[in-house]
Amino acid sequence: MDKEYQRAVDQVKMELMSDxxxxxxxxxxxxxxxxxxxxxxxxxxxxxxxxxxxxxIIYKPSGLTMYIGKGNIxxxxxxxxxxxxxxxxxxxxPGGSVDNSPxxxxxxxxxxxxxxxxxxxxxxxxxxxxKSYEMVLQEIENPPFxxxxxxxx
Numbered sequence: 001m002d003k004e005y006q007r008a009v010d011q012v013k014m015e016l017m018s019d020x021x022x023x024x025x026x027x028x029x030x031x032x033x034x035x036x037x038x039x040x041x042x043x044x045x046x047x048x049x050x051x052x053x054x055x056x057i058i059y060k061p062s063g064l065t066m067y068i069g070k071g072n073i074x075x076x077x078x079x080x081x082x083x084x085x086x087x088x089x090x091x092x093x094p095g096g097s098v099d100n101s102p103x104x105x106x107x108x109x110x111x112x113x114x115x116x117x118x119x120x121x122x123x124x125x126x127x128x129x130x131k132s133y134e135m136v137l138q139e140i141e142n143p144p145f146x147x148x149x150x151x152x153x
Contacts, residue, residue, distance in 0.1 A: 023129050031122040031133070039119040040081050047123060049074040054133050055121035057103060057145070059111070066110070067103040067145040070134040073121045080104045084114060106145040 034045040036058060051073040056065045057080065069076055082091050083101040088108025090100040107117055124130040138146050 019126070019128065022126055026124070026126060026129055031124065033122045034120050036118045036120045038115065039077065039117040040085075040114050043077075043119075043121075045121075048077070048121065051121065051123035051125075052127060053122045053124035053130050054137065055119060056143075057107065058118040058120065060116045060118050061111075065141055065143045066107065068134055068137045068141065068143050069103065069146070070130040073123065077119055077121075080107070081114075084108050084117070088112075102147070103145050 031054075034043060034048075037043060039057065052071070053073055054068065054070045055073055055076060057067040057069075058064065059066050079099050080101045080103055082099060083089065083104035084107055088105045090098045092098050111117075124133060
């Protein structure tokens with residue numbers, strides 16, 4: 001048997017067992033959602049810049065969740081806000097990279113007033129669980145700006 005390959009197999013098994021223990025322990029906790037806040041403001045809940053989890057974009061006049069996403073919460077909020085404030089078009093960064101947000105494009109087309117867009121998030125701390133939670137929430141709530149084929153991506 002190839003010793004290096006077996007070593008790699010053992011490492012992956014250990015990582016998966018560790019992830020399983022983390023997710024199992026997270027299953028005993030309820031997700032804690034932030035207060036609903038303006039999307040362009042600073043979050044009152046500490047830790048947004050390092051949070052990995054799930055978030056909602058809510059349309060203030062109706063109170064409806066229009067988009068559910070997951071990832072690095074601070075970075076996602078920043079991207080959605082910046083594309084929205086760029087008239088709903090992708091933002092070209094100084095180095096030439098482009099930030100895009102189909103959700104922000106849809107938000108801008110729906111209502112150009114940034115004050116009508118709210119944000120709420122929860123820090124899950126685990127990527128696999130965040131993906132699954134996002135998919136379940138999208139399936140149940142069916143937010144109009146979320147694309148089901150993108151859930152968990």
